[in-house]
Amino acid sequence: MIMAAPLPNPCEQALAQWCACEPSLAAPSRMAVAYSAGADSTALLLAAWQRWPDRVVALHVHHGLQAAADGFESHARGFCLQHGIELRVTRVDAAHAPGQSPEDAARVMRYLTLANMAQQAQAACVLLGQHADDQAETLLLALSRGAGLPGLAAMPERFERHGVWFGRPLLALTSQSLRDWLRDSGHAFVDDPSNSDQRFTRNRIRAVLMPAWEACFPGFRAMLARSARHAAQAQVLLDDLARLDLAETGSPPLIRSLQRLTPERQANALRHWLRSSAGAAASAAQLDELLAQIAHCNTRGHQIRLKVATGFVVRDGERLRYTPPI
């Protein structure tokens, strides 16, 4: 009897291509995979384990608040035991701040926890399982919220957070291709029940918008990914321009120097200053108001005090200053 050859895991090629752009990861001493026990990170974990058999560590974050979290952890333990993959688990309880959604709080806590675990494991990088559908959803979500370029750039293939490198090697693969491979190869994974909860905007985009786009524009995911890359490139240029302008205005910026820039360049420089010095994201309305205040700041007595993010931008003599919340 002729045995069918095992199907190749599509993540293996995607991982090889991603690594080819990362010469520093040609021979990592340790590599971490953020493993939720869901479909995507399961396929990714198996590809990473195939590539670096003795150097992969799976990192699982147990979200204590979620009812199904115990089940995810026990599945993750069983799966890693079965394959001889080292697994590390950390339990977190991410309480959300007023005005912050529970999902955002959980995401922020997850990245911090993954970074800490990766440092303890001395891993060169943490690989994440987001794919082309996630990227398309992120872009559609950004468009629906009127996002600027940083939002339209969607998710980068690599980024640094909390002193640790994170990578997304699967951004060109569709969710369906990963699930088909897992099913055909007989690998088990868990489905997070909250992924089908229609109260979440992202889930409505997945259930309603994505099939409609696919019906009108087959293969639209690759096109959206291309748009996101264009936006990311343009954002790099805007960041370069902001750094040049802030070198002229000083940081914190001199009000008179800001006034010499066009309003668009002022807004770009201020956004960059607030983000890089205080981690503060100004809304479009807040920036408009700040630009109007700067334009009218022509006398010694002109005060500026504007709420931006959770703190205030104030006039401090000749300069602006950001005061974070106490």
Ligand SMILES: Nc1ncnc2c1ncn2[C@@H]1O[C@H](COP(=O)(O)OP(=O)(O)OP(=O)(O)O)[C@@H](O)[C@H]1O
């Ligand atoms: N609890 C967790 N522990 C470790 N990593 C996680 C966890 N939740 C998510 N991740 C990582 O973040 C990526 C994106 O998270 P997201 O919530 O979109 O995925 P998921 O549906 O929970 O899981 P998967 O992407 O594996 O199907 C995952 O692919 C995985 O790499």
